Amino acid sequence: MAKKHILIVPGDGIGQEVTTVGKQVLDRIAEKFGHEFTYDEALIGHVAIEATGDPLPEETLVKMRASDAILFGAVGHPKYDNDPSAKVRPEQGLLRMRKELGLYANLRPIKLFDELLEASSIKPEILKGCDILFFRELTGDVYFGKRERLDDGNTAYDTMIYSKYEVERIARKAFEAARTRSKKLMSVDKANVLESSRLWREVIQKLAPEYPDVEVEHQFIDAAAMLLIKDPRRFDVVVTGNLFGDILTDEASQIAGSMGMLASASVGDSTGVYEPIHGSAHDITGKGVANPLASVLSAALLLDISFGLKAESEAIIAAVDAVLKAGFRTRDIANSETPADKILGTDAMGAELLKNL
């Protein structure tokens, strides 16, 4: 029996709706497998700015540090997107959280559910059997380098920066994962242009002999973005920087048919954070139609990675599979052939899922 304290951080937009279902699933697992999970909740992003003026209030950070794992929603608000001059922004909360908690490794598994093979815009015969695990570096790169306005505001720069130890620690995680899978690692950079990418490539090349069983392939980000569509099965374990990882994993979400199905784990020095890769989606917020499965699968990752509860994690994945096999869909993964009575809202999809747990 595990005794664990989980912090729920719904954040903005559909974050609240989907983490509600994620928490229900965790609750059911605790009950079924005889664990004791306690919960707390905290603010981040736009809702935190509204309440406290700070996108990552001190109270939230304290609660995060005191938790065994964090189930996270989303962060962002259109208000700031259209106002490039806003000084305080929801995303600052997210980025500061990653830095403060030392969450340098973002794992994004792209796993296809057979039932959804047709939901993708990519041909099913290209996708079949595709299974990718991305390692996106999360606390370095142009996300955290110095940025500034110059020339009376007429010039702006950001600094894309990496140190060898930052590349090494994420690369080791990726090499180790490759060992447990098909023993292939693709590293993505832009070493034909960028100095930070040449440093990245040097570190990977230097580590490779320590993992002689792993075959390493280097790709430029432009080629990788192209190959991911052309031949997704060529990808297995992929390691890349913060910015290229942001782009490549969002692109890869289309392999899975919808962002609504993809979970991610951010881990590093302390508490892990588990979140959907979809964003706050304000266009559908409050309508009760958001797909909760990415949050549910985030809960599954949480149990597996932070608590080592493999069977529990697999029970959740099996339940998701069962619900899909029974034909249930949220709007984002439905198609023209889905019968109307099988298209469920957020809560109804959660309820179906619980029936299968």
Added chain:
Amino acid sequence: MAKKHILIVPGDGIGQEVTTVGKQVLDRIAEKFGHEFTYDEALIGHVAIEATGDPLPEETLVKMRASDAILFGAVGHPKYDNDPSAKVRPEQGLLRMRKELGLYANLRPIKLFDELLEASSIKPEILKGCDILFFRELTGDVYFGKRERLDDGNTAYDTMIYSKYEVERIARKAFEAARTRSKKLMSVDKANVLESSRLWREVIQKLAPEYPDVEVEHQFIDAAAMLLIKDPRRFDVVVTGNLFGDILTDEASQIAGSMGMLASASVGDSTGVYEPIHGSAHDITGKGVANPLASVLSAALLLDISFGLKAESEAIIAAVDAVLKAGFRTRDIANSETPADKILGTDAMGAELLKNL
């Protein structure tokens, strides 16, 4: 009758093979339409390093400046990719050429030939009717910012930098193109994180009222990379920075089924450069199997944009269409149903094309 001087710059890898066909097509056009084209040739990239030690020899630059337009091949060599510490690199020649000639606007049309609808890994029903024109900024961004090694070589940075005038001049080209098409412009940035992107977005927002007939949409690069697969028809005219444009246009090449079909124009202050978006492709160099159609379509762009010879340009596109309709394919655009005798090498494809001109 036009009298023009064209510089052929084959560069590395398959560059030589494909520009040979591109030049044959230009020759035939001159003959057919009664123009007088004269030619010269110059070195760039790896071949220039081998011959002179410099990836962009002074002699090449002089010839470029003296030409009315440039038909370009490709640049790059695997030797340097695996040696992150190489000081002289083929790509430096390409980047310096762009800067020296002031080629700040890179136009990449993604046009589908009906015959190749099935060649893409994306479902034909998602693609049908898709027609995108990218404007990639080409002389700024992290490609030309300061870069350096620090801490005894243990840290490296690159500077992502934009000034307002750089954004404005490419944006105006894109706005004007949008006017002649569906009056929709998508601008892609990462303004939720990057200061240079916030400056980018500010400039676009400030220009928008001057083009009241054009509807502007802003997307983050991660979302754009995802939407391009999910719903490519949502894209019409797209404007973005150098790095994001590099990634997005390579990704978009998969819409057209193969990079082997895509041409690009780099224009700005002086002579325009016309080149395939595929690279040097050393894996197939010298085998005579490279697809020459991107070079041929680059020649078509050259005639249209640099010389204003619209009918001549359209004649080339019609010939490409005819050859595809007749069932001829190079290896990269063939599929399992293509009869063996319809799969042509580079020169044979060129010969078929000339028959149709």
